[in-house]
Amino acid sequence: MAEKTEKLLQVKNLKKYFNVSRRDVLKAVDGVTFDVYKGETLGLVGESGCGKSTTGRTIIRLYDPTEGEVIFDGQDVGGKLSLKSKKELSKRMQMIFQDPYASLNPRMMVKDIIAEGIDIHHLAKSSKERMDRVYEMLETVGLNREHANRYPHEFSGGQRQRIGIARALAVDPDFIIADEPISALDVSIQAQVVNLLQELQEKQGLTYLFIAHDLSMVKHISDRVGVMYLGNMAELATSDEVYDHPLHPYTQSLLSAIPVADPKLERTRERIILQGDVPSPIDPPSGCRFRTRCPFAMDVCAKVRPKWHEVEKGHWVACHLHDEGLKTEKA
Amino acid sequence: MDHLLEIKDLSVVFHIFGADVQAVRGISLQLNKGETLAIVGESGSGKSVTSKAVMGLIPNPPGEIATGEVLFEGKDLVKYSKKQMQKVRGKDISMIFQDPMTALNPTMKIGKQIMEGLIKHQSLSKHDAKNRAIELLQLVGIPNPEKRVDEYPHQFSGGMRQRVVIAIALACNPKILIADEPTTALDVTIQAQILDLMRGLQEKTGTAIILITHDLGVVANLAQRVAVMYGGKIVETGTLDEIFYNPKHPYTWGLLSSMPKLHAKTDKLLAIPGTPPDLSNPPKGCPFAPRCPHAMKVCTEHMPAYTELSATQKAACWLLDERAPKVDPPATIGVGGES
Numbered sequence: 001m002a003e004k005t006e007k008l009l010q011v012k013n014l015k016k017y018f019n020v021s022r023r024d025v026l027k028a029v030d031g032v033t034f035d036v037y038k039g040e041t042l043g044l045v046g047e048s049g050c051g052k053s054t055t056g057r058t059i060i061r062l063y064d065p066t067e068g069e070v071i072f073d074g075q076d077v078g079g080k081l082s083l084k085s086k087k088e089l090s091k092r093m094q095m096i097f098q099d100p101y102a103s104l105n106p107r108m109m110v111k112d113i114i115a116e117g118i119d120i121h122h123l124a125k126s127s128k129e130r131m132d133r134v135y136e137m138l139e140t141v142g143l144n145r146e147h148a149n150r151y152p153h154e155f156s157g158g159q160r161q162r163i164g165i166a167r168a169l170a171v172d173p174d175f176i177i178a179d180e181p182i183s184a185l186d187v188s189i190q191a192q193v194v195n196l197l198q199e200l201q202e203k204q205g206l207t208y209l210f211i212a213h214d215l216s217m218v219k220h221i222s223d224r225v226g227v228m229y230l231g232n233m234a235e236l237a238t239s240d241e242v243y244d245h246p247l248h249p250y251t252q253s254l255l256s257a258i259p260v261a262d263p264k265l266e267r268t269r270e271r272i273i274l275q276g277d278v279p280s281p282i283d284p285p286s287g288c289r290f291r292t293r294c295p296f297a298m299d300v301c302a303k304v305r306p307k308w309h310e311v312e313k314g315h316w317v318a319c320h321l322h323d324e325g326l327k328t329e330k331a
Numbered sequence: 332m333d334h335l336l337e338i339k340d341l342s343v344v345f346h347i348f349g350a351d352v353q354a355v356r357g358i359s360l361q362l363n364k365g366e367t368l369a370i371v372g373e374s375g376s377g378k379s380v381t382s383k384a385v386m387g388l389i390p391n392p393p394g395e396i397a398t399g400e401v402l403f404e405g406k407d408l409v410k411y412s413k414k415q416m417q418k419v420r421g422k423d424i425s426m427i428f429q430d431p432m433t434a435l436n437p438t439m440k441i442g443k444q445i446m447e448g449l450i451k452h453q454s455l456s457k458h459d460a461k462n463r464a465i466e467l468l469q470l471v472g473i474p475n476p477e478k479r480v481d482e483y484p485h486q487f488s489g490g491m492r493q494r495v496v497i498a499i500a501l502a503c504n505p506k507i508l509i510a511d512e513p514t515t516a517l518d519v520t521i522q523a524q525i526l527d528l529m530r531g532l533q534e535k536t537g538t539a540i541i542l543i544t545h546d547l548g549v550v551a552n553l554a555q556r557v558a559v560m561y562g563g564k565i566v567e568t569g570t571l572d573e574i575f576y577n578p579k580h581p582y583t584w585g586l587l588s589s590m591p592k593l594h595a596k597t598d599k600l601l602a603i604p605g606t607p608p609d610l611s612n613p614p615k616g617c618p619f620a621p622r623c624p625h626a627m628k629v630c631t632e633h634m635p636a637y638t639e640l641s642a643t644q645k646a647a648c649w650l651l652d653e654r655a656p657k658v659d660p661p662a663t664i665g666v667g668g669e670s
Contacts, residue, residue: 186373216590263576277491
């Protein structure tokens with residue numbers, strides 16, 4: 001795969017807090033930093049509540065960031081935006097949602113769902129052009145022209161997800177955030193949708209932020225993978241690197257926790273089973289967020305928050321085990 | 332050999348939407364003492380309906396067990412009255428549900444929910460039942476059981492609730508435990524904990540488990556035998572290794588190769604085209620024929636019979652007929668073990 005170096009999206013120290021009551025603040029995303037290169041797929045994985053969906057939703061401005069910068073194609077889109085620039089952003093950045101049953105308006109015909117973006121951005125000059133575009137989109141995602149006049153309830157889950165993809169593609173975006181696009185689908189249908197996403201990327205040079213909890217699927221589709229835990233990024237590297245040489249103890253245990261569909265391997269494999277549950281993001285542990293479940297936790301982990309730094313070229317990690325100063329001690 | 336549970340030619344029909352949805356269409360299965368049998372398939376393949384039929388939990392109307400027998404230690408559970416079934420349920424056969432958030436009663440202390448079955452089936456006194464409940468909570472790995480027995484479900488996390496559900500299911504030492512997608516609603520690290528717990532408990536108690544899931548990883552981790560369901564029928568059964576390394580049915584091939592491998596590089600997933608059949612109007616022949624890349628004319632006309640491939644493996648596919656052309660499984664099948 002060719003090296004992709006042109007940065008399409010830069011996320012710097014992004015934070016998103018929610019006020020859940022007068023006293024409590026839920027720190028859903030608490031300072032994540034990463035880049036997305038043009039034409040690549042960046043996967044974001046983590047358990048529920050780790051902030052991966054919030055990250056995606058904050059980038060596309062479904063939420064306003066509490067702090068931090070989001071730079072899209074050289075332009076800061078993380079601060080206050082005028083309605084006009086928000087509209088411009090939504091033309092270039094689109095989202096595919098998790099639940100194909102909830103993300104399509106049941107009272108709208110498929111053609112109107114797909115053409116909504118076209119209408120808002122005035123991309124079609126005549127109604128004929130509009131319909132041509134809708135037909136083109138339907139065929140791109142593997143549906144038929146005849147489907148345009150139907151309603152969402154007439155489709156299966158996989159087909160609905162295709163409609164969601166067609167809607168996202170209709171405004172010809174550069175960047176697509178796919179938030180768990182396949183987790184509501186059956187295994188055999190999942191493969192269909194993933195193959196479709198990959199074909200579209202090859203043909204149209206799209207950039208994806210692929211958010212999922214299914215690590216094997218993320219590995220399959222992504223060029224690089226970021227692992228999140230409790231609002232923080234734990235590790236980020238190329239997908240092969242993350243799976244072959246995970247550095248962060250959380251990544252290691254996450255990988256060993258996935259049951260593999262290979263009985264012989266499953267019998268011999270040694271697994272690290274984490275104790276306990278993910279702590280509450282309202283009152284997260286001090287220092288490193290993972291220390292309460294980490295098998296290698298040291299004193300320093302409770303006191304100092306580990307720095308997010310690049311240990312090897314393109315391999316980022318936030319863990320005291322890989323801090324320069326402590327490295328000698330460990331060895 | 333005497334089987335603990337034997338399902339014979341079971342059919343379940345639901346009379347809804349002005350049609351008869353044939354959710355399960357004549358399946359036969361055996362479960363032996365102490366083993367784990369996995370039933371895999373997609374949503375709508377009939378795997379959950381099968382387990383509900385065993386438990387006598389098919390709502391009637393609209394559901395109905397049209398034909399077949401469910402023999403538990405030689406006695407047909409289908410013929411049991413509601414009252415008789417209540418004595419089996421929770422005592423001899425119990426069940427773990429998919430969603431631990433809704434399986435527990437939110438207005439009852441969890442101790443009381445565990446004690447319910449103990450008092451009813453084993454006629455323990457309240458005091459003894461509570462002690463046993465504390466023991467069970469300890470067994471499923473809940474810290475501080477003396478204190479937590481008096482707490483409510485909302486005070487537990489998802490993984491902890493699933494442990495409570497398992498404790499309730501195991502309270503009366505059942506002979507069969509039906510686990511319907513026991514880890515689907517959980518995160519992977521919690522899933523690993525629960526799978527580990529289930530394996531450990533099975534070794535201790537010798538309970539036979541029917542595991543219903545769509546996750547082949549979970550199957551490889553827990554099961555000894557596998558039944559693959561599609562369109563209300565069992566298309567292939569065999570031991571774990573037979574199904575994973577030497578599958579014979581094209582649907583099993585498709586299922587195995589549509590999952591990305593964590594330990595190997597795959598360029599493109601082999602997707603199964605199309606969608607599962609509509610069971611209110613099931614196809615005349617093999618249910619998989621419309622999606623099968625090797626389908627022949629006979630497949631759409633007649634349902635294939637089972638071909639015995641070994642003492643433990645059988646599959647229903649016309650390709651296994653001696654008159655059929657030889658078809659090789661996709662290259663990704665049958666390799667494994669090393670990475």
